[in-house]
């Protein structure tokens with residue numbers, strides 16, 4: 136029996152083929168139009184929390200609705216309520232990784248919709264995952280003894296890496312847990328610039344947030360290695376067991392790079408796990424002129440890279456590499472009876488390498504985008520981000536009302552508006568009080584807020600050495616020099632309006 140539409144009450148199955156084909160064509164146009172016209176949208180909404188929810192029915196639908204109506208509601212209710220990360224004037228965080236081939240990769244993945252938990256449940260998903268992980272390893276110049284696994288995010292990757300570190304520091308923790316055993320308190324060291332994912336991992340693993348020790352960074356926002364050494368020695372004296380150091384290649388605020396070789400030497404001497412968080416910056420090792428960021432990687436125990444931040448793979452796609460991947464498998468392998476038959480044969484069952492059982496076929500979208508761009512296409516796009524970041528830095532340094540707040544690294548620029556005239560001080564406009572650092576902090580914060588509220592561009596703010604600074608991240612392939620120039624003009628105009636000379 137053939138049904139013409141989804142609305143036919145006798146149809147208990149899927150959308151009829153012809154109707155589906157029509158919808159797909161309509162959707163293809165919608166996707167192409169969205170991408171082509173993205174610049175006409177506001178970058179971000181300027182509504183109060185709850186504005187989107189207020190327009191949506193609180194009750195779930197009783198009867199099915201036509202796709203056309205749902206799609207028109209996407210245009211009417213969802214698109215205006217979004218921050219458009221793919222907009223060329225979105226300059227927040229690390230820029231963004233949307234590309235047309237990446238979108239195609241996501242679209243191909245949707246109808247396949249498999250569970251990549253074991254080799255048998257989908258050989259192609261498992262084997263392609265192994266292949267793309269190894270392509271990336273080769274691009275990064277990582278030795279062959281590193282094997283990897285794809286997770287959703289770097290935070291999850293770091294948690295898994297530190298679980299292996301914990302097992303190494305306290306054997307049988309997997310089996311017996313941490314309590315009621317004669318174990319010392321484990322310590323994890325990371326810099327004051329590192330991502331909070333280390334604390335999240337410590338919370339999850341029962342190590343405790345307070346056992347993540349933040350080591351101060353130097354003038355260039357890199358972990359102070361002498362201080363790390365001292366802190367470890369003091370901790371040992373007090374009976375703690377130093378377990379791991381989490382270093383960063385490309386810190387979240389300034390993209391600074393820790394001195395991996397020196398820290399690796401300490402880790403070897405102290406028998407500690409060395410993790411490298413290269414979530415953002417690790418991928419720059421693909422550029423010969425940035426090869427220095429990967430110095431010492433061969434001494435690491437684990438490295439996390441987020442292709443969804445830097446290598447044009449749509450969110451989410453993060454790779455954890457572990458030297459001797461078997462160490463990770465031993466901590467997490469556990470085969471439920473129902474899957475025993477599925478695991479008899481197989482090259483690799485990725486469910487053994489983490490807490491997740493069900494896993495998306497993430498490798499496909501990486502394969503599509505990496506084949507579409509090739510190494511050369513990726514490298515030239517990364518170089519363009521670096522060129523734009525340095526160009527912006529030049530503009531900043533030639534305007535004496537602004538100053539760079541950190542060395543420019545990769546695609547990230549941190550800067551501060553400092554050209555505050557006397558009279559706009561703590562007591563507000565017209566007061567004779569000279570501006571304080573706090574009032575300059577407030578101005579910088581207000582600048583970012585106003586620009587984001589304008590819908591014309593989107594920046595982020597961060598704190599460096601306790602001071603508020605503005606931050607721009609480049610990475611979006613749609614962001615050209617012209618967009619950056621427009622953003623810089625907007626920043627200057629907004630600064631003028633906030634602090635007139």
Ligand SMILES: Cc1ncc(COP(=O)(O)O)c(C=O)c1O
Pocket residue numbers: 287288289290291330332383385386387412413414415441453
């Ligand atoms: C250096 C660094 N590490 C880790 C993370 C966490 O990444 P994810 O969102 O993939 O967990 C971030 C996020 O910005 C980051 O900048």
